[in-house]
Amino acid sequence: MANPLYDGLFGIHAGKTTPFLHIPDGRTITHQEFLSKAAQLATVMVQLGLTPGDRVAAQIEKSPEALMLYAACAQAGLIFLPLNTAYTADELSYFIENSGAVLIVCDGKNQDRLAPLARGLGAQIETLNADGGGSLLDKAKTAPNSFDTVARSGEDLAAFLYTSGTTGRSKGAMLTQNNLLSNAKTLVTEWRFTEKDVLLHALPIFHTHGLFVATNIALAAGSSMIFLPKFDLDQVITQLPKATSMMGVPTFYTRLIGDDRFTKGLAQHMRLFVSGSAPLLAETHVQFEARTGHRILERYGMTETNMNTSNPYDGERRPGTVGFPLPGVELKITHPDTGDTLPAGEIGQIEVRGPNVFKGYWQMPEKTAAELREDGFFITGDLGKIDEDGYVHIVGRNKDLIISGGYNIYPKEIELVLDEQPGVLESAVIGVPHPDFGETVVGIIVPEKGATPDAGAMMEATGEALARFKHPRKIVVLDELPRNTMGKVQKNVLREQYKGLFVS
Ligand code: MCA
Ligand code: AMP
Secondary structure: OOOHHHHHHHHHHOOOOOEEEEOOOOOEEEHHHHHHHHHHHHHHHHHOOOOOOOEEEEEOOOOHHHHHHHHHHHHHOOEEEEOOOOOOHHHHHHHHHHHOOOEEEEOHHHHHHHHHHHHHHOOEEEEOOOOOOOHHHHHHHOOOOOOOOOOOOOOOEEEEEEEOOOOOOOEEEEEEHHHHHHHHHHHHHHHOOOOOOEEEEOOOOOOHHHHHHHHHHHHHHOOEEEEOOOOOHHHHHHHHHHOOEEEEOHHHHHHHHOOOOOOHHHHOOOOEEEEOOOOOOHHHHHHHHHHHOOOOEEEEEEOOOEEEEEOOOOOOOOOOOOOEEOOOOEEEEEOOOOOOEOOOOOOEEEEEEOOOOOOEEOOOHHHHHHHEOOOOOEEEEEEEEEOOOOOEEEEEEOOOOEEEOOEEEOHHHHHHHHHOOOOEEEEEEEEEEEOOOEEEEEEEEEEOOOOOOOHHHHHHHHHHHOOHHHOOOEEEEOOOOOEOOOOOEOHHHHHHHOOOOOOO
16 A cells, blocks of 8 residues: 555565665665664554554654654644754643653663653653663564554654744644655755765754755655765764765855865865755855855755755756755745735745645645745745746745744743743844854843832743744843834844844
8 A cells, every 4th residue: 555655755665675774883784774663663652552643752862863863743634843952841731732742762871751641641752762772662672573564644643843922832834745755766866966965964853944855855766875964064964975966954054164174175076065044145155166066956945845946956046046946846925914916026925836835834825824824825934035047036025934943033022031931021032143143042021110120030030931043142121112103023123233243
């Protein structure tokens, strides 16, 4: 019976004894070894009582076994829900409860912290550690290493990825098998991936970029990956000579440019560098080319849509643009108020439609209806234009969002925590330019009359509630926030005022 995602990414490698993953400690995992262990994990999850359509929430460190869990979910028809390892217990409890996950897979070091949460929500909990240990892997060791792939249709859900909202709580983006598979296949063709490629993989695997772009492409093309636990400059420089291609967020590229060991010689044999998740400054593009002779290929995507546009593999990769809509993806620029399509060259909201566009937000029909039109166009919340040559430019965001080192941060979430602190009347959180992360978080607070809120205590409070990457890097105290005639806080004024806090 068919299971398009499993068959298209994993099943095609059955029996292959060629390397799939190169681990920096010198180990190599072949495709068949990978599939055997994935099958054991699938068997264990079925033994635990999971049935197709159940959600598996995983907050685990990056490891080959973590990828095997993804494969196992695909094979058993389970919905994979990867979670950022930086999320606090508070953040996790929402995702797990909202998704109705029946199994939580966590690192052994977090088990005690998460066990009460699992109990309260009636979910099972198992551990999977980056060193290959943990209860789930222990159980898998003795399980049969072949598993009858569960039949699924392309329209069945394969994964949930949570994406924060400008207002309210995070939304679970429901991605189907076809969403993931169609995008991977398109990108393999567009970016010319083959079995000969060795992809240097230094991204986290709990977001679209590292899991569905990098990993799915490598799988669909039969490429191998040098699988680094994280972006570590020394490791990347050591491993680069063995790779043919790399994908990263702009911070990867600015960090590489900032290191003298990153020379033309080191990058000479490389075929492709891809950037995305945040704007790549035209300046970085130019500096990178001057250093290496390579033009970074910039593309644009979202959690809800996977990849929408890409600069061309052949042809001009134009700095400051995200290229052309991918084959099969329709993209239009519309008026934010009327939804009417705007003529070329005019700035408006970017809308996309295609096989890559998600099914909607889990159990949030109103939010789905607000962003996903009945005719299938998804309102991205990005502002852009199409130039006379057809290149798409992203010029801003119609959503209150900060992107720091490729991670999305919604100011509202931080403002809610700051507002609750003693002595705080109100707050506004903004993103300002940062030399390493592109943007970083600044919290602006207005004290209650006569109060002198303690900035240290405020940092501590955000520390307990929110993942580290969301924490304000600076707290500014103001007597009042600038507002327009409608009473709305003018964040653009604040952004302008504090734009030089981290850059000169
Ligand atoms: C780590 N920290 C951060 C970030 N990462 N703070 C703000 N923003 C970040 N992105 C914290 C650390 O916890 C640490 O805290 C301090 O900042 C400095 O850490 P450092 O060692 O410099 O960071 P790092 O561990 O080297 O990580 C930086 C990184 C990483 C390599 C840029 O954030 C990363 O891999 N980012 C990629 C994110 C990504 O994959 N995004 C794709 C989303 P302390 O002060 O306690 O030490 S998918 C997407 O956006 C769409 C769909 C798309 O188009 O792809
Ligand atoms: P996420 O919600 O994590 O999926 O992030 C998606 C957002 O990242 C998009 O809506 C854009 O604002 C931004 N993004 C992704 N790729 C690019 C890019 N190449 N240039 C500018 N912004 C980007």
